[in-house]
Amino acid sequence: MRELDDHAAHALTLVSPLAPVTVPISAALGALVADDCLARTASPPFDNSAMDGYALRAADVAGASEGAPVTLPVAGETAAGAAHGRVPPGTAWRIMTGAPLPAGADAVVQVEATDGGVDAVAVRSPVEAGRHVRLAGEDCREGDLVVPAGARLTAVRLAALAAAGVAEVSVAPRPRVAVLATGDELVAPGEALGPGQIHDSNATLLAGLVAEAGADAVVLERVRDEPSALLARLDDVHVDLIVTTGGVSVGAYDVVKAALADRGVDFVTVAMQPGKPQGLGSVDGTPIACLPGNPVSVLVSFATIVAPMIRRLRGVDRGSPAQASVVAEGWRTPPGRRQFMPVRFVSGGEVAPATAGGSGSHLVASLAVADALADIPAAVSEVVAGDTVRIVRWSP
Structure with a gap:
């Protein structure tokens, strides 16, 4: 035997292991990555605004307050998807969330801290340099590891790859x-x-x-x-x-x-x-x-x-990590053979037999209440309440 x-x-x-195949990320959900996935582009690819508001030089509104706002002429406007602009000193630039930060600006004042002006804007609070600015590459830089080999491609991981400019991935079929x-x-x-x-x-x-x-x-x-x-x-x-x-x-x-x-x-x-x-x-x-x-x-x-x-x-080396559970209700085991008993989890994570007929191989309807298998060594003749047993799951 x-x-x-x-x-x-x-x-x-x-x-x-089967040879990897290359598929578009749109067809890769749930697949296992065969090779490390590296960023093709930086994310974000350029400095951009984290808020709807006004891009400007922080020094130009250092003295602004609610009672004494600083008014600056609006030199231009940029929406998401538009090209970079340039902010002359002493001016502001109307900007939308995600739009490229215009050259010369080092901060963004959110629109709620202004009067929302179009030709000129009254800024009612100071802002420090770097405020509300998303810097190019702060999420990842070109060549950074985004998803390691062996990882399962979830919706979130696929989104990360898309943001990093990755269109195709090598996966285990x-x-x-x-x-x-x-x-x-x-x-x-x-x-x-x-x-x-x-x-x-x-x-x-x-x-x-x-x-x-x-x-x-x-x-x-x-x-x-x-x-x-x-x-x-x-x-x-x-x-x-x-x-x-x-x-x-x-x-x-x-x-x-x-x-x-x-x-x-x-x-x-x-x-x-x-x-x-x-x-x-x-x-x-x-x-x-x-x-x-x-x-x-x-x-x-x-x-x-x-x-x-x-x-x-x-191409997966191992299954789920080993798990052990305490027995809530014992059972007999066959002599000289390693037994796998269908079990159900009860309160506190303990296990009990899922069937009244033990591990009888014909008891398929009773499997509906089984959560896992208890792996009992051949040398064990009886499992009693309080014992600790190894748990085997049939699904990942």
């Missing part, structure tokens, strides 16, 4: 991950159930998990439990990773194992509960992870094996 850490490490050897749920017993959600049939929740579960992990899910149409049909379905798939569910154990109708065992996929048992039967390998050069068919097993297998593979494809 293979240890989970060894199995997960082997899974990572099957995938490599979203991996394309094919999802295939197998089993003659499966029917689409909402369809009437016949004898021995169940609704297919695994395709929905995996497609959502793949998307949450930062990849694009390609959901393949189910095929009958026939090896040749499965091989035909996989033959025309062009993706970065294939994930199947079901058909990997020792049953007479385990179609995935029957079809792929002699085609580059290694089927093993892993010392984990749930999720013991697993398959890993490549099919015609495409990495493939073959997971068990029970939904909780799928969730656990995704969190521990598939999600790290997707992160590697995206």
Whole structure:
């Protein structure tokens, strides 16, 4: 029986980071930056006014007060988007927020401290040099680092790049991950159930998990439990990773194992509960992870094996930082196997089992209340209230 850490490490050897692609910033939301993003221009690119008011020399209104305003002729006017002007000594220049500071001015008096004059303006308070002036490059200068490699491009980061003159970015592409749920017993959600049939929740579960992990899910149409049909379905798939569910154990109708065992996929048992039967390998050069068919097993297998593979494809070295929580309500664990118990957070950040049936791999409806997985070492036979457990999340 293979240890989970060894199995997960082997899974990572099957995938490599995808080559970066260059995209316009308008199409980069949520992507991971492949290279450091440097400012192409200074921000602001020129000295400009932070207020609607009057640009002038601070020395010209040093003695201004409410009772004795200083009146200056208005030599000109500049709005945002206009060219620079020039302020002669002893004059003021009407200016709008964001407009270039005219040459000769070293301060801006906000309009509220004046009478708002057009031809001449009465300034009712002094102003120090530099007041209400945004200096060129005070946000960033050309060549400054704006967004480091590995960062996720949020709306705010994209805005920062735009302000710094960056139009395109090199990003890690979203991996394309094919999802295939197998089993003659499966029917689409909402369809009437016949004898021995169940609704297919695994395709929905995996497609959502793949998307949450930062990849694009390609959901393949189910095929009958026939090896040749499965091989035909996989033959025309062009993706970065294939994930199947079901058909990997020792049953007479385990179609995935029957079809792929002699085609580059290694089927093993892993010392984990749930999720013991697993398959890993490549099919015609495409990495493939073959997971068990029970939904909780799928969730656990995704969190521990598939999600790290997707992160590697995206060029992400590690997942979320390790987290630990105190147990509010204990449970039994299987002997000799590492257990992953679906848990929910209760008051104070403590955790309790999310299901009444423990970590049973079929308890998919109960997952609706699960927040995370508790990772319990194989040597532990029972978890009791007050214990501290490691928490694993299936989404970033």
